[in-house]
Amino acid sequence: MCSYPRLRVPRGCGLGLTLRTLFRIHEEEDIYVAVDARTESLQSLRELGPPDLVYLVKQPKANSTRQTGVYHHVTGIDASSSASLAAYVNTLTFSPLDKTHKVVSGIYCCYNAFSHLDMRVEVKIPGSLESYCIDERGDKRVATEALWLETFLCAVLRAYLYADDGSGDSVKRIVGVRRFNPVTNTEMEHKFLDAAEKLFFLGRQLSSDPETQVPNTVSNHLTSGILKYIHTTGRYTSGINLFEKLRTKDVEVSSLLARVQIMADEEVQAVRLMYDALQDVPMDYALLDCQASFCQGKGESEMALECAKRAVTAAPSEFSTWARLAEVYVSMERWDLALLTLNSCPMFTYQDKDTPRMPQPSRIMLPILAESILDEIDEGQPKQGDPHDYVHPSLRKIHAxxxxxxxxxxxxxxxxxxxxxxxxxxxxxxxxxxxxxxxxxxxxxxxxxxxxxxxxxxxxxxxxxxxxxxxxxxxxxxxxxxxxxxxxxxxxxxxxxxxxxxxxxxxxxxxxxxxxxxxxxxxxxxxxxxxxxxxxxxxxxxxxxxxxxxIYTIWRTEMAQFRQQAMEYKKSATEWEILGELAQRLHHFDESIEAYQSCLATRFSPKAMRGVLKLYEQRNDTRGMLGALIRLIAWQYRWYSEFSPELLFLVRKLIEDEGAVKVRSIVQATNLPQAVLDLTHQYCQLCATFRSSGSDT
Structure with a gap:
């Protein structure tokens, strides 16, 4: 469970204001120390870079000599120009809750992973604006239009690939990151995909998922981000148009185009495309893997096996091809070959996402927003200074x-x-x-x-x-x-x-x-x-x-013994959460749901609620799914995350299956505060903006 330090604010204290007017997380007495720490960390960055850093300098109105610095991190802000970043800084300069201080300057730092530069916009209030970039040595360089294009694309990719999946894992890793949706309308989508087209063949410079050993044209953070955007929003036509244009320049892009066509249920076109492309590049492992995945999804294991074997031959040093072959053997119940294949998988050292390396701040403020106040989320949560949940040593040392x-x-x-x-x-x-x-x-x-x-x-x-x-x-x-x-x-x-x-x-x-x-x-x-x-x-x-x-066997044995004796089997909320994850890892679905429900009976947990949401999905329980989504969206907003691609995808699929009118009606009929319901309505409105299937019903 989350054990962040919190600023408990009584209800009715005027927190219905927008988050921008009061957002202060980290505060330090020595100004610019956090900015200097970011500069020093630039040479160690290996992925897309950390979230953007926003740093403000404030001083008392009555005493102009003493200054302090406050800062927070953010993703999803339009980083296409210095003006757009300066506009965000300006939204933070006034707080009606702090009338004794004024903001005198601000710095916005956004990492450009293509050129390995930190783009910075420095705002003096009132007055000047200066934009420049800092290289890995800490030297100043000129910020050009080409660099801003790269920075904009990196900012969108970070917002999608570093977002939380609803379980709270990403939220808990870095305290107080504001997460915004970087693409809120079709105009921004066009801007994003246009930048992706221009920089597509530089994508291998951005590293890749940890399962890929060597980034290439079709396996890197840029292609992963584009596919995740298309999957989340359902904008298949836009994705198909993009990859069709890129395919004319490089036939290897066919594997990406085929994946989008399969997402869009254009399977006949996808099969034809894969067949035609393999005539030109018969040993393209990405295409062969796409074929194997498609055949496997259709239950054609023998056909999938041949494709998977060819993919391994084409790329024997890549983990994904061996893993696919092992999956096919598992589906065919050929356990010996599955184990032998698994044993041959090339394993890579895990490269984690870049995270900020900041000095210890003198104070941390995490104000609770009125829009996210919900009794069942608040009740039972540990307050600052409370002891942590007891967790049995055997549960603490689980390596998996x-x-x-x-x-x-x-x-x-x-x-x-x-x-x-x-x-x-x-x-x-x-x-x-x-x-x-x-x-x-x-x-x-x-x-x-x-x-x-x-x-x-x-x-x-x-x-x-x-x-x-x-x-x-x-x-x-x-x-x-x-x-x-x-x-x-x-x-x-x-x-x-x-x-x-x-x-x-x-x-x-x-x-x-x-x-x-x-x-x-x-x-x-x-x-x-x-x-x-x-x-x-x-x-x-x-x-x-x-x-x-x-551990799983001991847990189930103990539970059975307690039930026979009509006794209550007690565990802390954290222990129930760990047991739920354990059962989920071992593919014991019912037992994992049981543990997650026991956790939620003690106190709210986003991970447990995310697990229970899978139960509602399995039962096609629309009301249950929406009830869980409302609470997950509210919890995310509680920690300043206004955007989760996974939660948006689930809302979109519900609208696609049930229609927007029914979904909105069920949400509105829920007996929860209107401010909380409005957060879910915003996700529904986003689907309407992109004209998702069912949104016009």
């Missing part, structure tokens, strides 16, 4: 909750297999395809080893292909590494769980060090002729999965 990037996706694939066949069968399949430590030790004892030999290497072929020479020799792996020991520690309550702890495999790093000379006796290891060495990271995933299942 911290996975990101390729390791998160690989773990999801492993849990899908476990959910389909059970833990015991998963261990059996594991022992059939990977060399286990005990059998390796026994086999090694029976094979005479020449005195001059110190080890051997292993033939590691791609999964799904038989290998008649795959044998192993090497140093004795009986001593576990520190990493294995840490992941194998399941706690004192291990005996409470009936689960069998996974036997240690022989990891490839242990057996094949790359330094030993070949062992001529390796041909004697006939038992391992068709087995592979398990990568250490996958070995660790099995240990982490065991820990997840162990």
């Amino acid at each position: 909750a911290n996975y990101q990037g390729t390791f998160l996706k690989a773990y999801n694939l492993l849990t899908k297999i476990a959910a389909a066949i059970g833990w015991d069968q998963l261990l059996k399949a594991r022992s059939q395809v990977f060399v286990m430590e005990e059998e390796y030790r026994v086999e090694r004892q029976h094979v005479p080893k020449p005195a001059t030999s110190s080890g051997a290497e292993t033939n590691g072929n791609s999964p799904g292909h038989e290998d008649d020479s795959g044998s192993v020799t090497g140093p004795d792996p009986t001593e576990p590494s520190s990493e294995e020991t840490a992941n194998g520690d399941v706690g004192e309550s291990q005996t409470e769980s009936p689960l069998e702890r996974p036997e240690q495999t022989v990891a490839s790093e242990v057996v094949k060090s790359g330094k030993e000379d070949p062992d001529p006796s390796h041909a004697s290891y006939t038992q391992f002729r068709n087995k592979r060495l398990c990568e250490r990271w996958l070995d660790n995933l099995f240990m982490v999965l065991y820990e997840d299942l162990r």
Whole structure:
């Protein structure tokens, strides 16, 4: 749960004013320290950059010598020119709640990830305006029109790709970021897509999702942002027009065009496009992956398998192609090949989104807005100074909750297999395809080893292909590494769980060090002729999965015992939230909903409400979905986030299915304060502005 420091303001204190008139989050006595810290961090930025920084200098009206600085972060502001940024600063210069101070200057900082420059607009009040940019060395440079175009596009991409999904995870990472919708009408959409077209082939400079090793023309933050915008707003025609124009310059753009056509239910055109494009670029892995995804969605696993295999051949160093092949094998219930494919996935170090590195402020103010006041959100929330929820140590040390990037996706694939066949069968399949430590030790004892030999290497072929020479020799792996020991520690309550702890495999790093000379006796290891060495990271995933299942089993056993005795099973709200996430990871949907509902019975949690929302989606419960959306939108606004692409998408889909009139009527009939309902009406109005399907009904 969120434990931010809060400024509790009694009702009726005149907070019905707009957020712009009173927004002050961080305050520091030494002015410009936060700006200097941002300048120093520029050389370490690797992604799209942090949210924009807005810094104001204020002084008492009666004493012009003492100045203090206040600042906050923001996304979604129009950064196409210095004038638009200065206009935002000007909206912050007057506060009716603070009549003793005046704002004398302001700086708006917005990062340009194309040119690695921090664009800045400095406003003197009253009077001058200066725009310039700061490079990674801290030197001043001239801000040109070309740089402003790049900055505008980066600002839109940050607003979409760094937005919160409704669960509150992104909101909680950085305290007090104002999040606005960067594209509020068709005019702004045209401006955004026009900039995207002009800079499209520079997109690989913007890095990419953590699952992509090397950014390319169709896999980077620019293409991800465009696709997310189209998916969120349903503006398929605009997306198709953009990619059709770009496709004339580079046929590889066909994969993006096909994805948008599939979103728009233009599947016949998409299939024809993919077929025609593959005649020109037969080894385009993005197109092959798109084909595999489409076939898989239609239940044509055999066709998807061929496409996925070709995609792996085309891009063997990319995680996404191997992950797709593993997914296809899972859908075909070929568990051994799924595990072997998963073992071959190239894993990348997770590169997190850029976040601000600010000095500790002297004071933090987080005013609560009247529009977001809702009793059920307020009740039970921890106040500043209250002790944190008790969380059992076993729940605190769950490793799977911290996975990101390729390791998160690989773990999801492993849990899908476990959910389909059970833990015991998963261990059996594991022992059939990977060399286990005990059998390796026994086999090694029976094979005479020449005195001059110190080890051997292993033939590691791609999964799904038989290998008649795959044998192993090497140093004795009986001593576990520190990493294995840490992941194998399941706690004192291990005996409470009936689960069998996974036997240690022989990891490839242990057996094949790359330094030993070949062992001529390796041909004697006939038992391992068709087995592979398990990568250490996958070995660790099995240990982490065991820990997840162990804790889950103990939880369900305890609950059953308490129910038999007609006793209440008590957990703190945070513990229920963790258990809900645990069950969700393990694909136990009903149990996750049960935990999330128990959490909400104690106090409001955006993550729990987001989980319950999935239940309403599954049941096609329109009223339940809207009830959850109203509360999530209000909670987001409470933390200054006026825009969440995921919540906008859900509102749009409801309007598409039920019609705008029905959706608005259900929202209005809800027994909640009108100011709270108006926040949801704003999302509905946005759908009407973009003429989404159903909005004219």
